[in-house]
Amino acid sequence: MTLLKIENLTVSINTAQGPIDIIKQIDFQMETGEKLGIVGESGCGKSITALAIMSLLPERSVISGNITLNGENLLALSPAQMCKVRGNQIGMIFQEPMTALNPVKTIGNQIAESLHLHLGLRKKEVQDRVCQLMENVGLPRQRFPLGLYPHQLSGGQRQRVMIAMAIACEPDLLIADEPTTALDVTVQEQILDLILELADRSGMGLIIISHDLGVIAQTTEKILVMYTGNMFETGPTTEVFKHMAHPYTQGLFSAIPKTGISTRSDRTRLYTIPGQVPEIHIKFKGCSFADRCSRVLAECRSQVPPTVDLGNHHQAWCFNPLERT
Amino acid sequence: MKSPLLRMVNVIKDYPLPKQKLFEKAPVFRALNGINLNISRGTSFGVVGESGCGKSTLARIAMALDRPTAGEVFFENKELFSLLPKELHGLRRNFQMVFQDPYGSLNPRKKVLSIVAEPLDTLSEKLTVKERQERVEKNLEEVGLNKGDIDKFPHEFSGGQRQRIAIARSLITRPSLIVADESVSALDVSVQAQVLNLMMDLQEKYNLAYMFISHDLSVVEYVTDEVAVIYLGKIMEQGKTGDIFQHPLHPYTKTLLAAVPSIDPTQQRQRSVRSDGVDAEAPSGGCPFQPRCPDATEICREKHPLLETKGNQLVACHHV
Numbered sequence: 001m002t003l004l005k006i007e008n009l010t011v012s013i014n015t016a017q018g019p020i021d022i023i024k025q026i027d028f029q030m031e032t033g034e035k036l037g038i039v040g041e042s043g044c045g046k047s048i049t050a051l052a053i054m055s056l057l058p059e060r061s062v063i064s065g066n067i068t069l070n071g072e073n074l075l076a077l078s079p080a081q082m083c084k085v086r087g088n089q090i091g092m093i094f095q096e097p098m099t100a101l102n103p104v105k106t107i108g109n110q111i112a113e114s115l116h117l118h119l120g121l122r123k124k125e126v127q128d129r130v131c132q133l134m135e136n137v138g139l140p141r142q143r144f145p146l147g148l149y150p151h152q153l154s155g156g157q158r159q160r161v162m163i164a165m166a167i168a169c170e171p172d173l174l175i176a177d178e179p180t181t182a183l184d185v186t187v188q189e190q191i192l193d194l195i196l197e198l199a200d201r202s203g204m205g206l207i208i209i210s211h212d213l214g215v216i217a218q219t220t221e222k223i224l225v226m227y228t229g230n231m232f233e234t235g236p237t238t239e240v241f242k243h244m245a246h247p248y249t250q251g252l253f254s255a256i257p258k259t260g261i262s263t264r265s266d267r268t269r270l271y272t273i274p275g276q277v278p279e280i281h282i283k284f285k286g287c288s289f290a291d292r293c294s295r296v297l298a299e300c301r302s303q304v305p306p307t308v309d310l311g312n313h314h315q316a317w318c319f320n321p322l323e324r325t
Numbered sequence: 326m327k328s329p330l331l332r333m334v335n336v337i338k339d340y341p342l343p344k345q346k347l348f349e350k351a352p353v354f355r356a357l358n359g360i361n362l363n364i365s366r367g368t369s370f371g372v373v374g375e376s377g378c379g380k381s382t383l384a385r386i387a388m389a390l391d392r393p394t395a396g397e398v399f400f401e402n403k404e405l406f407s408l409l410p411k412e413l414h415g416l417r418r419n420f421q422m423v424f425q426d427p428y429g430s431l432n433p434r435k436k437v438l439s440i441v442a443e444p445l446d447t448l449s450e451k452l453t454v455k456e457r458q459e460r461v462e463k464n465l466e467e468v469g470l471n472k473g474d475i476d477k478f479p480h481e482f483s484g485g486q487r488q489r490i491a492i493a494r495s496l497i498t499r500p501s502l503i504v505a506d507e508s509v510s511a512l513d514v515s516v517q518a519q520v521l522n523l524m525m526d527l528q529e530k531y532n533l534a535y536m537f538i539s540h541d542l543s544v545v546e547y548v549t550d551e552v553a554v555i556y557l558g559k560i561m562e563q564g565k566t567g568d569i570f571q572h573p574l575h576p577y578t579k580t581l582l583a584a585v586p587s588i589d590p591t592q593q594r595q596r597s598v599r600s601d602g603v604d605a606e607a608p609s610g611g612c613p614f615q616p617r618c619p620d621a622t623e624i625c626r627e628k629h630p631l632l633e634t635k636g637n638q639l640v641a642c643h644h645v
Binding site for chain 1: 375376483484485513514515516517518519521522525540542543544546547548570571580581584585586587588589590591593594
């Protein structure tokens, strides 16, 4: 069954210089329980896509297209109706566990907030549920009483509290925006395992946003590569990682330092994508990556790149995709 | 054998904790516990470990920003903390630092010229206005920025460009050691590659030594010649980077390496859901890693393992 369907989503922000499109005609869909990864450099529109689904965009943004969750068009909902969806049907884990929690409220109260709001449980029931949630995210009650404040916890423990808040109402969709970027590798491993375990157990869909290709490889089934608010490549994760078609995807991969070098003489220079991410207000006639691309053709600068279907739901938007090896 | 540029001998650093009782001696937190290391001219020394293990304390002591509680730090065979303040100040131009956050480490109210020239102004001989500007312009070009950028403010640059400004600033006094504390952690992978290439080029050109602190193991493996793995202020394993990454001996090093997610999606790891109840505090006398170690036995709880030579590397473990 289709859980989330995004059609022709465009987000623009009104500025003094006129509207700027920051998300351009995004189309994708997710099945129930599917795990999707969104990758790209900073400023490519990953987080804006997540905020658009949550309808948490800044006031002066204009959104067009369709976002359908379980058959219901989220963009047609009033703010009050959207409040009932947010935190209830969609949960979100934010990037910074240091700043996303309220420092003057106990962790127990923060986890309980959405339970009061959405499920209308009584005090005793809420407390039982909070304890159970804490247990589920690996914060046993004996060691972590509900009266603790965020500053008394480590980064990994705070991220666990964030996860407990996000899954409190058993959402159908969980969005994790860079959930482990601020954490150590060992803690990252624990948090990712926890998110995957909870997703598998409850059958919720998962969107993981990350710039770490290793995290995406280990957690997702489907991947979406974004650049300047455009979709560049999408497909099953194993397929895209093995047979990437878009030069941008290849550039991202090649820039990762290679492992397994033993001496300095074996070390080769790292591949870099020339130039930098273009400024947000620049409008492109053709492909926004043309100026940095190693496989650029004449038409890349003048026409919008076509959709190339590579079979097995693998698509790229490029005039000159890489040959399948 | 070349004489080392930076040598640390048995460095210990204690930070005082809040007093429990009024007339009691304040308890201390031992951030570094007997660190010995050598960094040679023109080489890169990596320091890895989880947050709170003492990586940044080590950097601060190497930069003579903090005084160790015990132990000695030699820079070019001079013990930093027995020098007169004036002598130490004169030596400072030889070691500089690049910080983690390129947004926080550059003063937003100053122009690039005065940001980059600051070490010159405080540490170097007097220069004329023209000489000073020429030095800054030359350094900016060296890190891949333009001469014309001297009149801009930091907010006009992207994260990668700001980190280049920070590198230009650290290079301006022609140091022989640069301490890079998580210098590429805040950057996107493509920008990170550019900055790493730049750091490698500058190393070749000026025979720089780097103390490279990072929690990103693939970056450390790529950049460094030698690496030390630190856990709770102690070196657990140390050796040539290739040896450590390809044949890790200490269980902690193995744990760290196994936690790095592979970019091959067909190589799925075994998932394990653990609770976050592990105490960072090790029993006194035993191995600090013992509470988390899969191979821990009785001796690990009782006796502290010494850092000993095993094959090509130094390892502190009873079971290697």
